[in-house]
Amino acid sequence: MNNVILMLKDLDRRVRFMLISQSIYTFGVQLITQYNTLFAQTLGASGSDVGLINSISSGVQGALSMHIGLAAEKHSIKKIMLVGLLCDISAMAILIFAALLHTPWYVLIPAFILYFQLIRYLPFADMIVVLFANSDKRATVLGLSRLFRGLMGLVAPxxxxxxxxxxxxxSPEGIFPLYCISLTIFTSVFLLTSKFFPETKLSNNVDKSCSNPKNTGFIRExxxxxxxxNVRRWILIKLFARDGFQFMLTIFVPLWLVNIKGATPVELGLIAFFSTVADMLFxxxxxxLADKIGRRRAFFIFTMFYCLGVSILIWSPSHEYLMLAAILGGATGSIVGGxxxxxFTPFITMWWExxxxxxxxxxxxLDNLLITISRAPAAMxxxxxWDVGFKELTLLIPVFVELFIVVPLIFILPKRTGRKDMLIKTK
Known part of the structure; x- marks a missing residue:
């Protein structure tokens, strides 16, 4: 604990700010995550209507994501984050309006587009950690940030x-207070970011690039x-790994637990609890470890726990083994946990480097685009x-992909140069 406190004191103030602000922001997100779809249903949305809402929001995210990425290079990171927070605030206002007036479900479409999709605050938090933390502490600080997020994930629900x-x-009346609380939280994060996070740009050539159309062509850049x-290799890794076939587990692990293993609501709660606690502790x-022995080696070691956890989930002889699978990281129905x-901590560190x-x-x-285009085929x-009866195979495919595609692709990546990223222009 003392070592963590000393490390926090030595961090750049922008990293310390993001550790605090992303924790507050995560609390607001986790408070309503479980209830957004349920809220749409209380307003009359069917299952297909909910799918349509999510498809539209994902489509808009995919269409605009790369333009937003360029905007982050042409303008300050602070401005982009503030615009993203304004989107979240606007989404909460729409949801509150819908809850008060019991509007039709399709009024929620703009809210689902704006909230947590269009400009994502948390990836920018990761980017800032990588930019401002020393290279020998980056993975540790990213792990610390996920510890804070995990705490919020326990408390908020x-x-x-x-x-x-x-x-x-x-009901609309029951969920309405959650949106009011989240509106207050997102507004607070907006004000804190506006007041305390400095203007920070990724390039000294911002003004020149913006004034010269030849330098700002989307396709050219x-x-x-x-x-x-290496970017092309990582596209394959992201498509197959965390943004691709592993997304299948978020859909079918809950179905496997309930329909095949017969897990009760209490057992589902225990699985989520053990998974979250194990994730936070490690x-x-x-x-x-990733900072000491290298990102790749740490990833190889701990992704094996995930593969083992999924295997235990499939062939567990009793419900007690489901808890073991949760601790190992194979029974969460999520790309993180256990x-x-x-x-994912050394993985995302490598990605940003x-x-x-x-x-x-x-x-x-690119990250946002890959999320959009990879999940639909994997889910399909x-x-x-699943429908034709290959339920075990549905859960095993992400493990096979991890072992025989993702791990070899990461293995052939060149080693880090040790270069310390420095932001070029700050105010």
Missing amino acids: AIASLVVTYYGGI YSEFFKDK QVPVGK IGGTA IVPTESKGKLYG IGGIL
Whole structure:
């Protein structure tokens, strides 16, 4: 604990600010995550209507993500984050309006587009950590940030359930207070970011680039970006890994637990609890290990826990083994959680380190685009396999992809140069 406190004191003030602000922001997100779809249903949305809402929001995100990435390089990171927070605030206002007036479900479409999709605050928090933390402490600080997020993930849903129950259960009236609280939280983060986070730009050539159309061509800039061989390799890794086939687990692990293993609501709660606690306890140690022995080695070690956890989930002889699978990271229905989920910390550290500072905006845009285009095919493949009876295979495919595609691709990546990213222009 003393070492963590000393490390926090030595961090750049912008990193310390993001650790605090992203924790507050995560609380607001976790407070309402479980209830957004339920809220749409209380306003009359069917399952297909909910799918349509999410498809539209994902489509808009994919269409604009790379443009937003370029904007992050042409303007200050602070301005982009503030615009994103304004989107979240506007979304909460729409949701509050819908709850008060019991509007039709389609009024929620703009809110789903704006909230947590268009400009994502948390990836910018990761970017800032990578930019301002020393290279030998980056993974540790990212692990610490996920520890803070994990704490919010434990506390916020419990508070949300109490609030919804007190105000009448799953109904517009019961969910309405959550949106009011989140509106207050997002507004507070907006004011804190506006006041205390300095103007920070990724390039000294911002003004020149903006004034010269030849330098700001969308296709031209990204065509140069994609010439980097490592970027192309990482596109494959992201498509197959965390943004691709592993997304299948978020859909089908809950179905497997309930329909195949017969897990009760209490057991589902215990699985989520053990997974979250294990993830929190291992985040900082895994980050330190990644800084000491290298990102790749740490990823290889801890992604094996995830693969083992999924295997135990499939072939567990009793419900007690489901808890073991949760601790290992294979029973969460999420791309993070459990010991194996901590592999994401060295993974995301490597992702943000693959390009120099002035290209990290494009990397952010690429990240959002890959999320959009990779999840739909994975979900479709998983759904077909599940419906035709290959349920075990549906859960095993992400493990096979991790072991035989993702791990080899990461293995052939060049070692880090040790270069310390520095932001070029700050005020």
